[in-house]
Amino acid sequence: MTVWLVRHGATEWSETHRHTGRTDVPLITAGEVAARDLASALDGREFDLVLTSPLQRARRTAVLAGFDEAVPDDDLVEWGYGEYEGVTTATIRETVPGWTVWTHPCPGGETAETIAERLDRVIARTRAVDGDSLVFGHGHALRAFAARWLGEPVSVGRFLRLDTSAYSKLGYEREQPVILAWNVPA
Template sequence: MGELILARHGETEWSRVRRHTGLTDVPLTAHGEEQARALRGALKGRHVVRTLVSPAERARRTAELAGLSAAETDPGLWEWDYGGYEGITSAEIRKERPGWFLWDDGVIPGGAGHPGETVEQVGERADAVLARVGPPPADGDVVLVAHGHFLRVLTARWLGLEPALGRLFALGTGTLSALGTEHDRPVVSAWNVPAP
């Protein structure tokens, strides 16, 4: 049975300094490009039959450098819309909202183009992506190239968990994870594996 391979895009300047990067299209850093190139080797032994990628340049560039040239763009793979917290770090938010935690407390509305999303709305998008992808085919793997928080929510939904339980799955930039089945039940086969 094939697996659903999750590739988080390489490092950006905002991810490096831990700024919430939802819909802002920030390019990869030089290190992020190195991470993306390294994914090519990590994917080499896999039979990839389909690749879907977020419309964000950082995800599309990661797919390109990883050798996933036939990627289909899927708007459902965009990162969580952080609304008024776009471009701000958690530490900065906690100065005004002590104890704030994205997964529990959510975001505030932002300006034009950044209305913000609840974790449940991100979960609905993840469910729609999983429905479009369907179970991985027996003859190969399906790769999703996207973003940290979104892929964490998608993993929770793959496992039948509520979207907010994505908080349990830390995910670094330029990493691969694999979702599969065991005895016809969804499992995490590998998680947060950096490319060699």
């Protein structure tokens, strides 16, 4: 049993490093091209469960990668950044030195505990499947997903860079949850 994680293709906001939580921005042309390139990496693989964030950048990536049957799951939306939605880390650090989503709060946004609760529900859903699962989502949420898969706090996601249109694989070595591949480009 493996779980494949796919980060959505590039958007205008991801290219300009703006925190894109719940704002439903579309893919840019380069993001659509890279999403189509994912089809070859995923081609011929059988998945018993295919989930996607309901936000259009993830849903569109799923469709372009050949998985238009992906089931939207609200628990896969990106981190709720609150007042930091649409703001870059550099701008936030002008008033909160050293800020990261992994170490500091997002005023009016989600906590790491809230993220862990909803991603744990998705993990339980994938672990209930006898075969492989495929999940389309977002940068911070998928990094947090991997941390929770390993039984670690969400903050461990800070060590897992994840580029747009990249895929990763989670699985087991014997009974131990492990990362099988990480941040593989399309």
